[in-house]
């Protein structure tokens with residue numbers, strides 16, 4: 608009788624554990640980062656001024672990098688930066704290699720099925736960049752042309768929606784796209800305007816014609832069902848905007864105030 612009671616008890620305990628979703632039993636990333644004393648973040652190394660390697664210091668720098676540093680500062684922890692390519696951003700989060708991704712990532716509903724996103728912390732759009740010598744001034748002229756785009760980003764598919772006759776040439780990093788464009792291996796390159804403007808400013812042979820043809824709201828990538836962490840990240844972003852610290856960081860990288868407002872909400 609005792610044995611049956613024990614077996615029944617064990618069964619009830621086992622069922623109770625199984626019934627609790629993993630998210631409840633798993634420790635929040637917020638607690639983990641505090642315990643570890645280091646915030647591990649995936650950032651771009653190829654996307655100035657958002658995330659790139661500073662040639663003098665050899666360290667990652669940029670707008671996304673600065674936002675991560677603000678989050679770490681609030682937690683009183685150090686930062687460790689890991690390179691995130693467009694195609695590795697989501698696996699880095701899903702596999703638990705990083706605590707968050709701040710890597711020019713557009714919040715897309717399809718991506719939201721696999722990871723979670725912070726509130727939108729930047730809004731840009733997509734255009735194309737070309738060499739001045741191509742004479743290309745309009746997206747219609749990209750028909751039959753070779754256009755570079757990074758793998759895992761949405762710029763290639765977005766271009767084909769507005770110009771199905773273009774040939775998308777995939778590369779891993781934006782620096783490779785730029786080189787291909789300058790070496791005349793492609794006629795144009797597509798990505799977010801925020802990067803294209805930087806490229807045009809630093810390469811007098813390039814030009815960014817035409818209008819934005821997409822809207823790209825950036826979110827930080829976080830693991831699914833980790834709401835303490837997501838709330839914390841959102842709270843820092845809201846506070847940065849509210850205190851205008853965000854604007855100061857923006858001015859540092861772009862030399863002007865942001866031309867968008869964030870979907871801020873009150874306390």
Ligand code: GLU
Nearest residue numbers: 693711712713760761762
């Ligand atoms: N923001 C776009 C995306 O998340 C393009 C830029 C990129 O891939 O880095 O797909």
